[in-house]
Amino acid sequence: GNVYATLSGPRNQKTPVSIFRIDRDFQVRPFVRDLMNPTGLAFDGEGYLYASSRAEGIVYRISPTGAMTVYAEGMGVATGIAFDNDGNLFVGDRSGTIFKIDRERQIFVYATLEPSVAAYHLTFDTTGTLFVTAPTTSSRDHVYTINRNGEVDTFYNGLGRPQGSAFDIDGNFYVAASLNGQRGIVRITPRREASLIVSGSSIVGFCFLEDGCAAIATNNALYHVELGIEGQLLPSTNS
Structure with a gap:
């Protein structure tokens, strides 16, 4: 029930606290220091948190106590990360590569995409399809899908600067993006019908909480917003 948030800072500059933990009572506590430009976060099935450093690759x-060890190196400009149901970790190098790291820490190139000006954001659906957002200089960016064979397709085209994403239990896809010039959180149904459900000029990411609410991140704050949406559970891994 805790929420974890990065404070990434300018490239190649450390912030005093890299990752914060926000408890159920909304108390904010430093969790990790001395991590350069943390960007993507993901948990494994044993309660260990994984964080990418875009500056270091x-x-x-x-660990649950905040102790850090290197899990994988050479990830380029490492941004979004996500686990699949088999315990493989996927890492988005925003210069154009999605890496797959298996449970033995062998690294594979899983897919290649157009480079992003900001970051890749990765989310799995219940079928094991990887959804990737990648802001570019275009005003009509894609949401990509990558199947288990590493084949890339387009799920939706026409968003502005899509970033963080998540699914609800009904299979609707949500993404922080601009739709028809308005910024916020966009819901895209399985029939690929898009609508804006939350409006906010600087929203970059979010996660659904267990009470139907969401923690919504802007560039400098987190908001607790009641949406009445039940989020999809993250993959259960044993890595």
């Missing part, structure tokens, strides 16, 4: 494994 490293994915770190972080």
Whole structure:
């Protein structure tokens, strides 16, 4: 029930606290220090947190007490990360590569995409399809899908600067993006019908909470918003 949030800072500059933990009572506590430009976060099935450093191209494994070890190196400009149901970790190098790291820490090139000006954001659906957002200089960016064979397709085209994403239990896809010039959180149904459900000029990411609410991140704050949406559970891994 805790929420974890990065404070990434300018490239190649460390912030005093890299990752914060926000408890159920909304108390904000420093969790990790001395991690350069943390960007993507993901948990494994044992409660370890994984964080990418876009400056170092490293994915770190972080214990429940905040102790860090290197999990994988050479990830380019490492941004979004996500686990699949088999315990494989996927890492988005925003210069154009999606890496797959298996449970033995072998690294594979899983797919290649157009480079992003900001970051890749990765989310799995219940079928094991990987959804990727990648802001570019275009005003009509794609949401990509990558199947289990690494084949890339377009799920939706026409968003402005799509970033963080998540699914609800009904299979609707949600993404922080601009739709028809208005910024916020966009819902895209399985029939690929898009609508804006939350409006906010600087929203970059979010996650659904267990009470039907969402934690919504802007560039400098987190908001607790009641939406009445039940989020899809993250993959259960044993890595």
